[in-house]
Amino acid sequence: MARIGVFVCHCxxxxxxxxxxxxxxxxxxxxPGVKVAVDYKFMCSDPGQNTIIxxxxxxxxxxIVVSACSPRMHELTFRNTLERAGLNPYMVEMANIREHVSWxxxxxxxxxxxxxxxxxxxxxxxxxxxxxLTKMFAPIEKRALVIGGGIAGIQAxxxxxxxxxxxxxxxxESSIGGRMAQLDKTFPTLDCSACILTPKMVAVSQDKNIxxxxxxxxxxxxxxxxxxxxxxxxxxxxxxxxxxxxxxCVTKCPNKKSLSDFDGRLGPxxxxxTLFPQAVPNVPVIDRETCTFFLTGKCxxxxxxxxTSAVDYTQQDELITEKFGAVVVATGFDxxxxxxxxxxxxxxxxDVISSLQFERLISSSGPTEGHVVRPSDQKEVKNVxxxxxxxxxxxxxxxxxxxxxxxxxxxxxxxxxxxHYPETQSYVFYIDIRAxxxxxxxFVQRAQNDYGVVYLRGRVSKxxxxxxxxxxxxxxxxxxAQVEIEADLVVLxxxxxxxxxxxxxxxxxxxSSDQYGFYNELHxxxxxxxxxxxxxxxxxxxxxxxxxPDTVAMASATAxxxxxxxxxxxxxxxxxxxxxxxxxxxxxxxxxxxxxYSAIEMKDKEVKRGEVRxxxxxxxxxxxxxxxCVxxxxxxAVDLKGFSERQILSQVETATMPITNS
Amino acid sequence: xxxxLQLKNIAEGFRKDVENLSQQKISNCYQxxxxxxxxxxxxxxxxxxxxxMRMVQLGMHDQVMSSNTSWxxxxxxxxxxxxxxxxxxxKVMDTLKIMAQAGSxxxxxxxxxxxxxxxxxxxxxTGKIYELGLIGAYNLLSLHPLKDIxxxxxxxxxxxxxxxxxxxFYNPSELIKNIRxxxxxxxxxxxxxxxxxx
Numbered sequence: 001m002a003r004i005g006v007f008v009c010h011c012x013x014x015x016x017x018x019x020x021x022x023x024x025x026x027x028x029x030x031x032p033g034v035k036v037a038v039d040y041k042f043m044c045s046d047p048g049q050n051t052i053i054x055x056x057x058x059x060x061x062x063x064i065v066v067s068a069c070s071p072r073m074h075e076l077t078f079r080n081t082l083e084r085a086g087l088n089p090y091m092v093e094m095a096n097i098r099e100h101v102s103w104x105x106x107x108x109x110x111x112x113x114x115x116x117x118x119x120x121x122x123x124x125x126x127x128x129x130x131x132x133l134t135k136m137f138a139p140i141e142k143r144a145l146v147i148g149g150g151i152a153g154i155q156a157x158x159x160x161x162x163x164x165x166x167x168x169x170x171x172x173e174s175s176i177g178g179r180m181a182q183l184d185k186t187f188p189t190l191d192c193s194a195c196i197l198t199p200k201m202v203a204v205s206q207d208k209n210i211x212x213x214x215x216x217x218x219x220x221x222x223x224x225x226x227x228x229x230x231x232x233x234x235x236x237x238x239x240x241x242x243x244x245x246x247x248x249c250v251t252k253c254p255n256k257k258s259l260s261d262f263d264g265r266l267g268p269x270x271x272x273x274t275l276f277p278q279a280v281p282n283v284p285v286i287d288r289e290t291c292t293f294f295l296t297g298k299c300x301x302x303x304x305x306x307x308t309s310a311v312d313y314t315q316q317d318e319l320i321t322e323k324f325g326a327v328v329v330a331t332g333f334d335x336x337x338x339x340x341x342x343x344x345x346x347x348x349x350x351d352v353i354s355s356l357q358f359e360r361l362i363s364s365s366g367p368t369e370g371h372v373v374r375p376s377d378q379k380e381v382k383n384v385x386x387x388x389x390x391x392x393x394x395x396x397x398x399x400x401x402x403x404x405x406x407x408x409x410x411x412x413x414x415x416x417x418x419x420h421y422p423e424t425q426s427y428v429f430y431i432d433i434r435a436x437x438x439x440x441x442x443f444v445q446r447a448q449n450d451y452g453v454v455y456l457r458g459r460v461s462k463x464x465x466x467x468x469x470x471x472x473x474x475x476x477x478x479x480x481a482q483v484e485i486e487a488d489l490v491v492l493x494x495x496x497x498x499x500x501x502x503x504x505x506x507x508x509x510x511x512s513s514d515q516y517g518f519y520n521e522l523h524x525x526x527x528x529x530x531x532x533x534x535x536x537x538x539x540x541x542x543x544x545x546x547x548x549p550d551t552v553a554m555a556s557a558t559a560x561x562x563x564x565x566x567x568x569x570x571x572x573x574x575x576x577x578x579x580x581x582x583x584x585x586x587x588x589x590x591x592x593x594x595x596x597y598s599a600i601e602m603k604d605k606e607v608k609r610g611e612v613r614x615x616x617x618x619x620x621x622x623x624x625x626x627x628x629c630v631x632x633x634x635x636x637a638v639d640l641k642g643f644s645e646r647q648i649l650s651q652v653e654t655a656t657m658p659i660t661n662s
Numbered sequence: 663x664x665x666x667l668q669l670k671n672i673a674e675g676f677r678k679d680v681e682n683l684s685q686q687k688i689s690n691c692y693q694x695x696x697x698x699x700x701x702x703x704x705x706x707x708x709x710x711x712x713x714x715m716r717m718v719q720l721g722m723h724d725q726v727m728s729s730n731t732s733w734x735x736x737x738x739x740x741x742x743x744x745x746x747x748x749x750x751x752x753k754v755m756d757t758l759k760i761m762a763q764a765g766s767x768x769x770x771x772x773x774x775x776x777x778x779x780x781x782x783x784x785x786x787x788t789g790k791i792y793e794l795g796l797i798g799a800y801n802l803l804s805l806h807p808l809k810d811i812x813x814x815x816x817x818x819x820x821x822x823x824x825x826x827x828x829x830x831f832y833n834p835s836e837l838i839k840n841i842r843x844x845x846x847x848x849x850x851x852x853x854x855x856x857x858x859x860x
Binding site for chain 2 (some may be wrong): 343389394395396397431457458459460461462473475477480482483
């Protein structure tokens with residue numbers, strides 16, 4: 001027979017001002033199994049907790065009910081109290097008679113007291129069926145995987161490595177750097193993107209704790225926090241580690257048929273290439289789909305010119321399997337493809353370019369070495385029109401969200417253009433200027449006031465080609481006037497969208513993503529870098545469009561979260577999780593399919609002697625105890641520890657019975 | 663400033679009425695101005711389409727009804743095609759015309775409603791357009807009796823482009839059917855408008 005103690009808290013006058021606490025305590029004494037019931041001014045205070053410990057010792061109690069505030073507030077306090085008294089910490093139940101009673105029913109003290117009595121009685125009947133639970137521990141593999149070598153991935157890898165943990169950084173392209181490496185300058189300070197990025201890239205390559213895997217992709221993931229098992233495909237670079245990065249092979253390669261994606265397809269790219277001069281690692285790769293040797297079997301010029309004979313045509317794709325304790329996903333973004341905009345030329349007009357193409361045009365390491373010329377005839381420009389919100393804030397294109405950075409980078413590009421060519425005139429068509437950030441609004445104002453950029457408030461309706469000029473038909477809604485501008489170049493401010501294949505990639509981790517493909521964070525405010533999968537964190541634009549400062553902050557936040565996991569010897573796991581009774585489990589996989597945390601595994605297991613069946617098993621370190629599986633189970637084989645069906649139903653039963661007057 | 667906003671009007675249901683009649687969500691408009699940018703007749707309007715949308719949002723019905731914008735709309739639907747918020751702006755313009763005629767507003771534009779009325783009358787009575795009747799009646803009612811008669815009208819008559827005699831229905835029962843159909847549609851329209859306005 002359980003020996004229960006009930007402790008009713010006054011909470012100053014917070015509870016006792018409304019609820020007759022002594023009556024609650026007296027009623028508790030009449031309940032079966034309750035050996036002692038006391039009320040006290042502040043149960044959570046030291047003397048209050050000592051009262052509990054003393055009562056446990058004198059009355060030989062084995063479980064208690066605290067009638068006080070919300071369990072969110074003080075459940076942990078009283079669990080610790082129980083531990084100090086030598087009891088199992090999970091033998092406490094809290095009846096919330098403050099938030100649920102006194103604060104909301106101050107107008108009817110009689111009924112409030114009765115409700116408090118009932119809530120306390122329900123907790124008593126629940127705690128009567130409580131079972132001893134023990135804290136669980138899981139081992140941690142103290143290596144982190146960072147996916148994506150953009151500024152987010154670089155920052156996260158550097159921060160984790162700085163804490164002394166091993167990091168593997170996986171990048172799809174042949175060099176890290178990501179989108180930021182494509183940019184010329186950054187807002188709002190106009191400092192050179194490469195100048196602030198390359199030191200970090202070099203730091204990554206020199207850090208002893210970081211293993212850099214470029215030209216590699218994650219193909220398969222299994223396991224859970226502390227124990228992820230990840231398969232990584234290292235694509236064949238065709239250049240081995242003897243390479244010293246002299247670049248002779250790239251210069252001599254005769255094949256320049258393909259266009260450089262890195263340069264926004266504005267310039268050619270050799271079949272053997274590095275992304276950009278400051279690439280890290282500075283080792284070229286051969287694109288086997290365009291290389292003359294791989295297509296026709298003849299050429300081999302790169303092999304002949306290489307001074308260290310580093311070119312190796314026989315290299316094969318390599319699949320490696322590694323274990324990690326935590327993962328940072330920083331896969332970044334693509335820009336919206338404006339070929340769906342018929343009114344802007346379906347992407348077919350050569351002189352209507354995307355913002356990223358403009359960055360490459362004005363970048364001194366770009367295809368034109370920093371000369372802004374028209375892609376169609378290589379002539380210099382005079383009038384340039386910038387159009388904002390292309391693929392952003394556009395419901396008809398299924399992109400209703402704001403991409404957050406376009407207002408700023410458009411102002412930046414207009415200013416850079418004026419800096420390079422003082423005789424040019426820029427026009428910016430905008431809907432609203434969103435410059436919320438430190439020094440952002442001032443930056444846009446500077447573009448208008450000091451650089452003479454003309455801002456016109458309206459979306460452009462159509463771009464026509466007339467002669468070798470572009471006729472931009474827009475309006476300024478503030479004055480109500482239509483306007484036609486003869487432009488030499490039109491730069492669209494393409495919005496940001498998830499990487500192609502982001503949805504499929506999220507499936508590797510069972511991460512959820514929103515309707516556009518951006519990965520979902522666990523909580524929009526209070527858990528912005530965590531995902532629903534414990535041990536997997538997101539950083540940068542793969543979660544939502546954001547600028548460089550936000551991305552870096554987010555990446556450092558993920559690093560802190562990863563280090564917090566690694567700092568522990570073993571992972572402590574709350575035992576309030578689901579458990580499967582495999583004798584009654586029918587193996588229908590319903591729980592496996594509904595589990596939002598992929599905490600259930602299906603296994604063929606010997607449940608009875610000589611009987612092997614397909615049954616569910618809970619991964620204890622992954623389960624969060626949400627209880628979805630309990631509701632879904634057809635054969636009632638799943639139960640939630642600490643919230644078992646017996647406990648909950650007895651509570652319900654108590655709730656429906658009248659208060660017995662003693 | 664030309665007008666002052668009346669807070670009472672914002673709360674009253676003008677926007678709702680237009681939304682219900684046109685089946686378009688006007689509150690969706692976020693004033694990007696793409697409709698005004700592409701409108702081929704905006705130069706003649708006293709307010710561009712985007713401003714009319716804003717006025718409807720704010721319940722400025724007197725200004726909207728007295729504006730010539732909806733009457734000058736040629737229903738080319740450029741605005742509708744390009745609206746990023748998927749509002750059928752041309753349909754809203756039609757709705758405003760219907761509401762202006764149904765209500766007791768002083769129309770800013772008289773000749774266009776007259777033309778519309780004669781055009782529909784011609785179709786009601788003959789099943790197709792009777793050009794000479796249309797031109798004649800329009801010129802008389804709009805008080806420009808000699809408009810375009812010389813030289814264009816004369817040339818067209820000489821070349822046989824305009825017939826003096828209307829093409830009538832072959833079967834008189836068709837005429838009755840046609841008139842009945844027009845009556846029914848008018849009745850339904852009236853019901854729809856008054857029901858929504860009530």
